[in-house]
Amino acid sequence: MTDTPENPKMKYLKAGLTLSGVTLVCLCLIFAVSGITGDVIARGKINARNARYARLFDPASFDNDPALDCHVLPGPGNTLMEVMTVRKGSEPIGYIVNYSVTGGYSSPFTMIAGVRTDGTVTYADIVQFNETPGLGDKVLRANGSFLDSFAGASLSTRNFNVKKDGGDFDYYTGATVTPRAVVRSTGSMLEKLKNADPGTFPSCGQ
Amino acid sequence: MTITEILKNGLWSKNPGLVQLLGLCPLLAVSATAVNALGLGIATIMVLSVSNLLISLTRRIIIHEIRIIIYVLIIASIVTCVELLMEAYTPELYQALGLYISLIVTNCIIIARAETLASRNSVFHSFLDGLANGAGFSLVLLFIGMIRELVGQGTVFAGMEQLIGDLGTNLKTQVFRSDDGLLIAILPPGAFISLGLLVAGKNFLDSRYRKKRLDKREAEITSVE
DSSP: OOSSOOOHHHHHHHHHHHHHHHHHHHHHHHHHHHHHHHHHHHHHHHHHHHHHHHHHSOGGGOOSOGGGSEEEEEOSTTOEEEEEEEEETTEEEEEEEEEEEOSSSSOOEEEEEEEETTSOEEEEEEEEOOSOTTTTGGGSGGGOSGGGGGTTOOTTTOOSSBGGGTSSBOOOTTOOHHHHHHHHHHHHHHHHHHTOOGGGSOBTTO | OOHHHHHHIIIIITOTTTTSOOOHHHHHHSOSSHHHHHHHHHHHHHHHHHHHHHHHHTTTTSOGGGHHHHHHHHHHHHHHHHHHHHHHHOHHHHHHHTHHHHGGGGOHHHHHHIIIIITTSOHHHHHHHHHHHHHHHHHHHHHHHHHHHHHHHSEESTTTHHHHGGGGGGGOEEOSOGGGSOHHHHSHHHHHHHHHHHHHHHHHHHHHHHHHHHHHHHHHHHHHO
């Protein structure tokens, strides 16, 4: 600072005022951007969610918003799973289940599956994944068709184990850990869903 | 400082990634694929140039004692805005980069440029310096990403549609089968090895250039004699 020696109190005041001024401007900037992007982000999230649901159940086959009919049930292992009931009118046609897979390399990771009321899986996908790249990630849809083997499977028609363990699910050579975890957890999810009535459990977000 | 000097420093002779070795956390963590690297690189360029611009604009009203707080405040606000924009317009990439967008705040390149350059130079020079340093950093990031993706899974620019929409689907180049990739390239050590190779390559080019210049001068001196 080049100018004349200032009263230290004035200097503190000036510093405080500058800081508040900059803070105010920064806040305005963030609020402005958040105002512009808020709608886009919300719409994008809803679109992404609807696209995810559409892969599980044909959009024409149901007419409720499954996210509003969501209950928390005990899931595979000691985890919890979110069960969303899909309805046509008031009749449930199936469930969308968000569940955790335990027993992998760095579990749990989360999966989503559509299950019809008769216990048949319509489609299964991995939502969030943190297995070791190159070792467990061949189960991902981007890297192969492993997850397709769940379509149409139910507890009564398939044994939810990998073939190495005497079950009905293929796995790829070299790394059994992740497929085994996925298959067993999905089986356990179906088991727990079969024996429960989701409506009697607490709602999501409570 | 001239414009060419600024560009040359940022892109090559004082490259933040290869010479100053700043910002290694995102450099090593997000470079597993070329697309992630490019995405974070673009975000860094945006933050760095805008923060340099704003800090240079406000350099006369900022009181010396509280300058660092103000820099952090400005940088954090810009990063928040960039994060919101990315979440709105490139949601898939936002998912893939996750935490690392917010971590741009802690990238020491940005505060280093603010402190050493933007607080002392004109708005235009500061903005240009932000662009040059951001581009220098992004290029290193992109190269590491390409090396790791190529060696690790035999592809380059897989998943480009996350960044530029449907146009990017055709950009993916499969060089060899994914199964034949060298796993270590995708795992963290691959990042260190690739960075080491790039630094070595740069030093090799530099020393060859210096040697050539020396030889030339020697030749001139002998011819005069």
